[in-house]
Amino acid sequence: MSAGHSYDAEAYWKANLRLIFGSLIVWALVSYGFAILLRPMLAGIPIGGTDLGFWFAQQGSILTFIALIFHYAWRMNKIDEKFGVHEE
Amino acid sequence: MSQFAINIIFVGGSFLLYIAIAIWAKAGSTSDFYVAGGGVHPITNGAAIGADWMSAASFISMAGLIAAGGYANSTFLMGWTGGYVLLAMLLAPYLRKFGKFTVPEFIGDRFYSKNARLVAVICLIVASVTYVIGQMAGAGVAFSRFLEVDSTVGLMIAAVVVFIYAVMGGMKGITYTQVAQYCVLIIAYTIPAVFISLQLTGNPIPGLGLFSTHVDSGMPILSKLNQVITDLGFNEYTADIDNKLNMVLFTLSLMIGTAGLPHVIIRFFTVPKVADARWSAGWALVFIALLYLTAPAVASMARLNLMTTIYPDGTSAEPIQYDERPNWIKEWEVTGLIQFTDKNEDGRIQLYNDSEAFAPTAEARGWNGNELVVNRDILVLANPEIANLPGWVIGLIAAGGLAAALSTAAGLLLAISSAVSHDLIKGSINPAISEKGELLAARISMAVAIVVATWLGANPPGFAAQVVALAFGIAAASLFPALMMGIFSKRVNNKGAIAGMLTGLAFTLAYIFVYKGWLFIPGTNNLADTPENWVLGISPLSIGAVGAIVNFAVAFIVSNATEEPPVEIQELVESVRYPRGAGQATDH
Numbered sequence: 002m003s004a005g006h007s008y009d010a011e012a013y014w015k016a017n018l019r020l021i022f023g024s025l026i027v028w029a030l031v032s033y034g035f036a037i038l039l040r041p042m043l044a045g046i047p048i049g050g051t052d053l054g055f056w057f058a059q060q061g062s063i064l065t066f067i068a069l070i071f072h073y074a075w076r077m078n079k080i081d082e083k084f085g086v087h088e089e
Numbered sequence: 090m091s092q093f094a095i096n097i098i099f100v101g102g103s104f105l106l107y108i109a110i111a112i113w114a115k116a117g118s119t120s121d122f123y124v125a126g127g128g129v130h131p132i133t134n135g136a137a138i139g140a141d142w143m144s145a146a147s148f149i150s151m152a153g154l155i156a157a158g159g160y161a162n163s164t165f166l167m168g169w170t171g172g173y174v175l176l177a178m179l180l181a182p183y184l185r186k187f188g189k190f191t192v193p194e195f196i197g198d199r200f201y202s203k204n205a206r207l208v209a210v211i212c213l214i215v216a217s218v219t220y221v222i223g224q225m226a227g228a229g230v231a232f233s234r235f236l237e238v239d240s241t242v243g244l245m246i247a248a249v250v251v252f253i254y255a256v257m258g259g260m261k262g263i264t265y266t267q268v269a270q271y272c273v274l275i276i277a278y279t280i281p282a283v284f285i286s287l288q289l290t291g292n293p294i295p296g297l298g299l300f301s302t303h304v305d306s307g308m309p310i311l312s313k314l315n316q317v318i319t320d321l322g323f324n325e326y327t328a329d330i331d332n333k334l335n336m337v338l339f340t341l342s343l344m345i346g347t348a349g350l351p352h353v354i355i356r357f358f359t360v361p362k363v364a365d366a367r368w369s370a371g372w373a374l375v376f377i378a379l380l381y382l383t384a385p386a387v388a389s390m391a392r393l394n395l396m397t398t399i400y401p402d403g404t405s406a407e408p409i410q411y412d413e414r415p416n417w418i419k420e421w422e423v424t425g426l427i428q429f430t431d432k433n434e435d436g437r438i439q440l441y442n443d444s445e446a447f448a449p450t451a452e453a454r455g456w457n458g459n460e461l462v463v464n465r466d467i468l469v470l471a472n473p474e475i476a477n478l479p480g481w482v483i484g485l486i487a488a489g490g491l492a493a494a495l496s497t498a499a500g501l502l503l504a505i506s507s508a509v510s511h512d513l514i515k516g517s518i519n520p521a522i523s524e525k526g527e528l529l530a531a532r533i534s535m536a537v538a539i540v541v542a543t544w545l546g547a548n549p550p551g552f553a554a555q556v557v558a559l560a561f562g563i564a565a566a567s568l569f570p571a572l573m574m575g576i577f578s579k580r581v582n583n584k585g586a587i588a589g590m591l592t593g594l595a596f597t598l599a600y601i602f603v604y605k606g607w608l609f610i611p612g613t614n615n616l617a618d619t620p621e622n623w624v625l626g627i628s629p630l631s632i633g634a635v636g637a638i639v640n641f642a643v644a645f646i647v648s649n650a651t652e653e654p655p656v657e658i659q660e661l662v663e664s665v666r667y668p669r670g671a672g673q674a675t676d677h
Contacts (some may be wrong), residue, residue, distance in 0.1 A: 014666055021178045028174045032167045033337050040329055049300025050309025051327040058163035059155075059385040060296060063170045067374050070177045074367035077182075081364070086667040088362045 013084040020076055024069050032062040092480050096235045099484035100491060103273050104250050107495075110269055111254030111262045119528050122259030123190040123507050129264055129359040135372025137264045138356045140271035140496035142169075142347075142373070143380060144220075145227025146557065148274060148493035153465030155388035159326035164336060166381055168343025170374060175348040175569075177370035181357040183576045183665040185366040190358065192351040192504075192568065193512040199575040201658055202583040203517060208590050210512045212567040213351045216560040217501045218542070220350075223557050224498040225546025228491055234424055234470065235487035241547045247495060248543040255499045256535050263499045264359060270492035275379055277489020281473040281482050282383045285390050288476060295386035303393075314393045320404035321396070321440070322447030326389060332626045342633035346561030349569030352497075352504040363668035391468050394475050399440045399461065408437050417474035426464035433457035502542065506535035558630040562601060566593035566636025574644055576666070579659045585648030593640025600624075600632040 035043060040054030048056050081087035116122040129137070147169065155162045187195050193213060197206025225244055232243020254262045279295075286298035290310055303310040315325045330336060347353065357366045398415060399408050411429060421427040429438060433456060440461045441451065451457075470490060473482040510531035515522050522530065567590045574581040574589070581589075602608065604618040616622040618629065627635065653659075664670075 010663065010667065017666075024174065024178060028171065032171055032340060036163065036167060037333055037336050037340070044329075050311035050313075050315075051300075054329075055160055055163075055311075055327050056300065058160060059166055059299070060382055062167050063374075063378050063381055066170055066174050067371065067378060069174055070367075070371040070374055073178055074364070074371055077367060078364055081668055086669045088364065088668050088670070 009084060013080065013086055016080050016084075017077065020073060020080070024073050027065065028069060031057055031065040036062050090480075092483060093237060095480045095484040096487050099481070099488040100236060103269075103488040103492060106269055107250060107266045108253055110265045111258045114258045114261045114265045116257070116259035116261045116528070119190070119511075119524050119531065121261045122528055122531050123358070123503075123511065124355070125259075125261040125264045125359040127359060128361055131360055131365040131369035132372050133264070133268055134356060134360050134365075134369040136271045136376050137267040137359075138353065138369065138373035139376030139380075140267040140274065140492070141356055141500035142353055142377060142497070143271075143274065143493055144497035145224050145231075145490065145494040147380065147384075148278065149227055149231075149469055149490055150466050152384045152387040152391065153468035155385055156392040156468055157465050159324070159389075160328060161330045161336070163385070164340045164343065166385060168340045169347055170377060170381055171340070171344040172347025173370050173374040173377070175344060176353070176357070177367055179573050180348060180354065180569075180576070181366045181370055182363045182668070184354060184572070185357050185360065186363050186665045186668060188358075190355075191507050191511050192354050192572070193508055194516070195575065196568075196571055196586070197512070197516065199658065199661060200571075200581075200583040200586040201655065202587065205571075205583060205587050205590070206512060206516060208587060209568065209571065210508050212563050212590070212594065213508050214505055216350065216563040216568075217352060217505045218545070220352075220557065220560045221498055221501040221505075221538075221542045222545045224494045224501070225542050228494040228498070229546055230424075230466070231470070231487060231490040231494065234421075235483070244543055244546050247491065247498075248539055251495055251499050251502065252536065252539050255502055255539070256532050259531065259535075260355075260359060260503055263503055264356075266499070267496045270496040271376060273492040274489040274496075275376070277485045277492070278380050278387075278469070279383060280485060281476065281478055282387050282390075284478050284482070285394065285472065285476045286386060289390055289393065295390070296382040299386040299389060310393065311389060314389050314396075317393065317396045317400075317404055321400075322442035322444050322450065324442075326392070332620070335623075335626050335628055335631050338627055338634045339631035342561055342565050342631050342637075345565040345569045345637050346633055347564075349564035349567075349572065350560070351508075351564075351568065352500040354572075355504055355507070356500070387469065387472065391472050391475065395463065395468075396440070398475060399438055408439055410436055411438055412436065414438065415474075417471055420474070421467055421471060424467075426467045428462045430460055432460050498542065502535055502538045505538045506531055509534040509538075559598075559601060562597045562630075562633035562636060563594065565633030566597040566640055570637050570640040570644065574641065576662065578645075578648075579662045580653065581644050581648045582651060582654045584651050585644040585646075588647040589640040589642075589644030592643045593636045596639045597632050597636030600636075601629045604629045 035054055036058035043053040046053040120126055151165050154165055184195055189195060193206045193209035196209040197203060228247040229240035229244045232238055233240035236243060254266050282295040283293055286292055286295040289303060290298040290301040291304055292298040292301045301310060303313040306313050311327055315327060319325055360366055360369055400406065401409060411431060418427055438461050439456045439459065441447065441459055443459045470486055473486055510527055514530050515527050570593060571586050571590050603615045606612065606614040620626060
């Protein structure tokens with residue numbers, strides 16, 4: 002894989018890193034942010050007898066994680082194809 | 090039909106199913122044995138990962154932990170799912186592209202060092218063995234309660250079943266039994282939860298019921314629960330907590346630990362393509378979430394049900410008479426997991442929080458201390474009985490709990506045996522071994538691992554609960570950073586990786602041992618394990634995340650002070666980053 006490949010390896014890897022970085026910001030925001038550190042700020046938003054932060058801690062972050070992984074898989078497959086590094 | 094007969098039918102039926110699958114999916118090659126031939130569909134693999142991952146801890150203990158801790162224990166929900174985001178983006182696709190059989194093999198090749206591979210093998214074995222003890226012990230509890238056999242006999246039965254399908258089928262047999270076990274455990278977990286949610290809120294989906302209205306009181310169910318337990322001196326269920334640093338680090342340790350556990354990582358080696366590794370991480374989390382979105386509902390509803398069982402006429406009225414206690418309390422008393430002592434000798438069961446703040450109220454009501462101690466591990470298992478559900482639901486729970494324990498045990502045993510046969514025997518001791526010889530060695534190491542795990546399960550060390558934290562700490566502080574740096578940095582070399590793993594590990598172990606005792610020997614701890622003594626309020630259970638940071642830092646500093654990795658290693662890093670040319674997982 003060192004020499005002679007036809008695709009722009011560096012740009013591909015950068016695109017991947019950008020996508021990972023964006024995903025991990027959301028990942029941290031919903032769990033460490035909304036569910037823990039920022040919970041007092043969300044205390045005013047009621048949901049079923051408690052507040053939005055509690056919902057993120059018990060369910061919301063999990064749902065977001067699922068969306069993040071599927072989004073990443075779908076985007077990466079596109080990026081693989083764009084750079085021609087997808088599997089046959 | 091008696092409850093015992095129903096339980097036998099459910100558990101026996103599920104065991105027969107697992108054995109039938111094992112006979113159908115016999116392993117013929119080392120590739121079958123280690124990576125199920127590399128041809129598993131991503132959705133199938135997702136379900137297998139679900140069962141592999143969801144252990145006795147998820148199935149039996151987690152809802153009990155949340156019920157006891159409320160909001161503060163949401164850490165388990167986020168920590169044990171958030172790791173899949175890390176796996177999907179930072180490890181699984183690249184390790185799949187690397188295309189070998191084991192986790193230490195990647196570390197050994199990438200850091201061009203047999204010592205690095207050996208350190209990884211040791212971390213893997215310690216993390217996996219500690220984890221497997223909990224599974225076998227969990228299976229023992231389920232057996233002794235539902236099948237009325239001695240827990241040692243129960244363990245033997247479980248060991249024989251795992252032996253049959255794991256030794257014969259290897260990863261291939263384990264994959265398909267795990268899919269079956271996933272189905273059994275998710276049905277077993279969901280059905281009682283649906284009934285209970287319907288009873289309490291009228292909503293058939295427990296995850297939505299959690300935020301719905303309590304039918305009897307007309308209040309949101311979480312408000313009702315808060316009211317009932319604060320009346321009895323407990324903290325509010327949804328209350329925020331003060332020590333946020335510890336909560337963040339504990340969640341992070343669980344996430345990084347999850348991503349670094351080898352028995353989960355090797356499941357990603359079984360899919361045909363790199364893209365499939367990404368998809369199967371997503372499917373795995375979907376299957377896991379079906380249980381994890383239900384668990385917090387089970388937790389709060391079961392806690393409310395327990396309270397209303399003891400105080401049927403409300404918290405301001407007298408609790409029930411001991412003589413009139415429901416049948417399920419009697420049955421769990423036999424196992425010692427529920428204990429009653431009539432401290433004020435009034436023949437009633439007083440269940441409340443014995444805190445200083447509540448003492449005046451308790452005294453005014455003539456209460457002389459909390460009288461009922463309920464082991465939180467029984468919450469899920471007793472759930473159908475607490476809610477008066479029919480006998481077949483109880484049989485289902487028994488089969489589900491065993492499925493959760495056995496599927497995880499099998500995955501762990503495979504990780505251990507492949508590290509022994511592939512990394513130690515073929516990698517170091519006898520590289521010239523034939524494929525047939527290696528397959529035999531893999532089967533023998535699997536058999537030995539099962540015997541050791543069964544023995545440890547029957548004679549669990551007194552620190553069984555603490556060692557699970559150890560498993561996550563080790564995976565977080567040693568394996569995860571080494572794997573991630575191996576992929577994302579071309580600059581980290583053999584010296585850096587080994588120094589990083591060893592210091593991360595030593596730091597984490599030392600911090601745990603200072604509070605929990607050296608090698609967990611009681612009395613050898615230097616400081617009492619209480620929040621006042623923790624550095625910056627960081628609990629020993631949360632230290633894995635800090636250990637991981639230490640590992641990263643040391644590895645970078647040492648690598649930058651020493652020579653660059655050889656060109657062929659930098660090319661190896663290049664090649665794992667690009668999906669093209671993945672092919673099947675191979676030996677060479």
